[in-house]
Amino acid sequence: MLRIVILGTGNLAKHLYDAFITTKDVDVLQVVGRNREDLQQFSEYATISNDFDAIAEADVYLVAVKDDAISEVSKYLSNKKGLVAHTSGAMCLNAIQTTNKGVFYPLQTFTKGIAVDFSNIPICIEAEEKDSLESLRTLATSISENVHHIDSDQRKKLHLAAVFVNNFTNYLYHVGEELCLEEGLSFELLKPLILETANKVQIMSPIEAQTGPARRNDLKSMGNHLELLNKEEHITLYKLLSQAIKQAHEEEL
């Protein structure tokens, strides 16, 4: 049985807690955070505390706080024997200020109040010591079948890739919604297409899946589209992305 303490009471802390309390091999001993109100939602299966000087003894400490606060919070754990791991895609292993350090990064977007199935979520683990890595692997495999040993450089690149496929993609959805609203149409109309576009690359590579006027270098259709756009930033984006798609496919040839 692996005994863990979660530090932080935010979005990820809650999703990790919800996942770990359903496992047999992991015991969430305690959740520690500075926000008393948010702490309450962890009280059913763990002890809760807002005192960072009263952290329980555990095998693994998961520091699920804001990236900027990881170093600071990890300092409260400097006299602990257990492994201290942060959960960030963007931060180095060395952000942790203790000797026994690790990273436990679930590569997914979590939304407050929406339950997730962790079993398929990639969990990227990193540690200097072999034993620490094994602890993180035990922890990760208790909730996911998709566990990867990945170093800090790789993880940072992954986090950047995630910005493209999540944050930037979401912005394109927003543009889609704006264009619908310009015509008094509902964003509902685009939802099945959005899902199918995401489904398609589950089984074929994006370069194969690429369609549309830019892919075909169909100048007439692209000209028509540009005439329909009103906002300057939509026009710039349309030109840039069409050019990039054209170029990617010329490189393929």
Add this chain to the structure above:
Amino acid sequence: MLRIVILGTGNLAKHLYDAFITTKDVDVLQVVGRNREDLQQFSEYATISNDFDAIAEADVYLVAVKDDAISEVSKYLSNKKGLVAHTSGAMCLNAIQTTNKGVFYPLQTFTKGIAVDFSNIPICIEAEEKDSLESLRTLATSISENVHHIDSDQRKKLHLAAVFVNNFTNYLYHVGEELCLEEGLSFELLKPLILETANKVQIMSPIEAQTGPARRNDLKSMGNHLELLNKEEHITLYKLLSQAIKQAHEEEL
């Protein structure tokens, strides 16, 4: 029973045929196309012909050919009494060269060899005559519960919105794959995130769903990301999309 003829033997023609042959209210009488080999796949439940001067009498003709060929192909139907509808998002109703004209546009991306469930796909219909619109509605509701009367201007804007949420989004997936490959990582790692990003906007608006450094105006993280990018087009795209996200959220305030 609505008797239809499908013209064209491409991607959409095949998906429409597969959908209509399972319905009780629609009879696919004939499929007409210039490609003898592609015609074979329609021979089980319809007669097939590559002679555009031997088109059967039907209630509705679906012209599912390349956008540029719609006008030309519709001319073969000028002496028919039935309704002639094209299936394109980008073309006007008037692309059809007969008196009784319509549009039957399924707003989805279709992939050769991958079966689709039409029941949730938005089908955008348009016609000048009330009776014609009703025929298209009967046709559309026989395969989908998501049928909309939409005019040519609206449909063109929708088609443009589809380019943003499908073609451009797919290109961002491609960038994600490129960034993974730079670190020897598999694109598999990004697939659950891609799905969840698409799932998220099924239940909340993209503007609410927006996360990431640009949303928070986190200059430090954005600076770190830019340092990790090697390709000029990735840098340009990163800056432009981050700027657009920042601006969209300033407008919200």
